[in-house]
Amino acid sequence: MIDCVVVGAGVFGSWTALRLRQAGRTVALVEAIGPGNPKSSSGGASRVIRMGYGADEIYTRWAMRSLAAWKELSGFFQNTGVLWTARRGHPYGEATLRVFRKLGVAHEVLSVDDVRRRYPALHFEEEITGILEPESGALLANQAVAAVAREAARIGVEVVEGAVAPFPEEGRLERIIIERGRALEAETFIFPCGPWLPKLFPQAVGRRIRVTRQPIFYFDAPGIAMPVWIDFTDPRGAYTIPPLDGKCFKLALDRHGPPFDPDSGSRFVTAEETADARAFLVERFPALRNAPIVETEVCQYESTSSGDFLIDRHPSMSNVWLVGGGSGHGFKHGPAVGEYVTGLIGGAESDPRFSWASRLEAATRSVY
Numbered sequence: 001m002i003d004c005v006v007v008g009a010g011v012f013g014s015w016t017a018l019r020l021r022q023a024g025r026t027v028a029l030v031e032a033i034g035p036g037n038p039k040s041s042s043g044g045a046s047r048v049i050r051m052g053y054g055a056d057e058i059y060t061r062w063a064m065r066s067l068a069a070w071k072e073l074s075g076f077f078q079n080t081g082v083l084w085t086a087r088r089g090h091p092y093g094e095a096t097l098r099v100f101r102k103l104g105v106a107h108e109v110l111s112v113d114d115v116r117r118r119y120p121a122l123h124f125e126e127e128i129t130g131i132l133e134p135e136s137g138a139l140l141a142n143q144a145v146a147a148v149a150r151e152a153a154r155i156g157v158e159v160v161e162g163a164v165a166p167f168p169e170e171g172r173l174e175r176i177i178i179e180r181g182r183a184l185e186a187e188t189f190i191f192p193c194g195p196w197l198p199k200l201f202p203q204a205v206g207r208r209i210r211v212t213r214q215p216i217f218y219f220d221a222p223g224i225a226m227p228v229w230i231d232f233t234d235p236r237g238a239y240t241i242p243p244l245d246g247k248c249f250k251l252a253l254d255r256h257g258p259p260f261d262p263d264s265g266s267r268f269v270t271a272e273e274t275a276d277a278r279a280f281l282v283e284r285f286p287a288l289r290n291a292p293i294v295e296t297e298v299c300q301y302e303s304t305s306s307g308d309f310l311i312d313r314h315p316s317m318s319n320v321w322l323v324g325g326g327s328g329h330g331f332k333h334g335p336a337v338g339e340y341v342t343g344l345i346g347g348a349e350s351d352p353r354f355s356w357a358s359r360l361e362a363a364t365r366s367v368y
């Protein structure tokens, strides 16, 4: 019997399998479709890696540790810099700066005039402040996940293709059954199944993780020179990623969309979503009024009530661990999540912040 079976080779599962193997465990990594597949939450072309998390220092620490790990996987981190904009005196921005000073995160504070001078394409009527993280940027997401899974396989993780069949949520789990009939036995089972967690664990997870539809747009915008940009001045919570690896200028709105089924939900954007995205683009980048949309993606967030991750033992299955609730910001933290889960399996103390008990059914998002 092996030590650990990890079900799901998204960013959380791939890094968890890699870190467990590096810690000396025997590990199998089971994946239904493929590491970083387009239906998974890790499946997009790019994800932002930023250090700023307001007063939520733990995520800044995790992002710092994770950035170092991502850089070791050469080629998947793109050091574009990350620019935040917020109304002057915004508590999230102020708290971010306090944490940056405490932890020594490289940053620059920009006045509205600095922002206008450096990024002339960006238009603001409001009095804003900018925070620039020059050492942050973006990750080539789906390619990076595939590389982590390959590295896990290289050092001895058995990668198994196939979907794990549902099982009763009670007692000790002895084995899982993979489609086409193969069974896998292990001491410990870890389920980083992203948006599929509520389906596989309807009792323990159910409505504790809400899956929402999130459209993404790529505009043809040659000549717009920007770092990654995150806007905190507007409840739509938009962010943009400059052209990377053959993709165009990416725009997404971070507000939660309607409920979404990761298996059957349509991956085509709607006319209303397109109109919203273009309206936002034109407000902030007037020069892009007529920029053509070159490509779109529809992904999904799997969000907990607060936006904190769910990383805990199943409440009624002693050798089963639930790992998920990336809540629209989990990708960058893949390495730190893998490290944390490896510690828990080895008996390390858990942080109540990620506990099953604190994942409520009513949404009160506080982590972004």
Ligand SMILES: Cc1cc2nc3c(=O)[nH]c(=O)nc-3n(C[C@H](O)[C@H](O)[C@H](O)COP(=O)(O)OP(=O)(O)OC[C@H]3O[C@@H](n4cnc5c(N)ncnc54)[C@H](O)[C@@H]3O)c2cc1C
Residues within 6 Å of the ligand: 007, 008, 009, 010, 011, 012, 013, 030, 031, 032, 033, 034, 035, 036, 037, 039, 040, 041, 042, 043, 044, 046, 047, 048, 049, 162, 163, 164, 165, 192, 193, 194, 195, 196, 200, 214, 215, 216, 252, 299, 300, 301, 323, 324, 325, 326, 327, 328, 329, 330, 331, 332, 333
């Ligand atoms: C549009 C969008 C933008 C985002 N932007 C950012 C960002 O800029 N920065 C950031 O840090 N984060 C971002 N996120 C969040 C981040 O991408 C997710 O939190 C993260 O990818 C979640 O990874 P995961 O491993 O938990 O889930 P997933 O990537 O979904 O992986 C789960 C895997 O489990 C497999 N699986 C499921 N059920 C089974 C089964 N029964 N048997 C076998 N395998 C199974 C699936 O096939 C899948 O591969 C964004 C998310 C979205 C959707």
